[in-house]
Amino acid sequence: RKEVEQDPGPFNVPEGATVAFNCTYSNSASQSFFWYRQDCRKEPKLLMSVYSSGNEDGRFTAQLNRASQYISLLIRDSKLSDSATYLCVVRNFNKFYFGSGTKLNVKP
């Protein structure tokens, strides 16, 4: 079983739409959780950490449910520049485990 599972998409949405991504992880002892953004042929860049209390950064809201080992990312008012692959990432001590990513295409 994969450490982190994500719907690969792609999600094709119009500008201004709200879109939600989900992710599940297998190791209940995992310590930290993140969403990274990866543009084509580039390294992943940290978008935001994810906490059980939920956290928001502008148009982005992330949520963690430890009981069900589920992580979500909500993007409101999508922009063209949000088009990218979003990686769900879980840290267990020194090791980071990446989901295969969910591709988002925001159309004009």
Added chain:
Amino acid sequence: GAVVSQHPSRVICKSGTSVKIECRSLDFQATTMFWYRQFPKQSLMLMATSNEGSKATYEQGVEKDKFLINHASLTLSTLTVTSAHPEDSSFYICSARDSRVRDSPNYGYTFGSGTRLTVV
């Protein structure tokens, strides 16, 4: 913030040759660095953990004799893909942690910009 420099960004080599990729931590020392590989449409997979002054720790299924890792100083780790074959073509990324960082959202882990290896 901490910066990790990876070089080269892109390399094309002939089958059977060896390729060396460098990962440098700029302005901080990294006793541990990590090497990942990403095939198209797949997730980043940890290949090995590089430890300064000692042998690297390889993940299951990664051939240590094919992917040679050297971490000779606190700021440099190298990954050498020996006798490369087309199936080794991939995106290789290194990561390092700045242990001085206490309150960073990602605990000080920073990625290099990646190396796209194409073996022809």
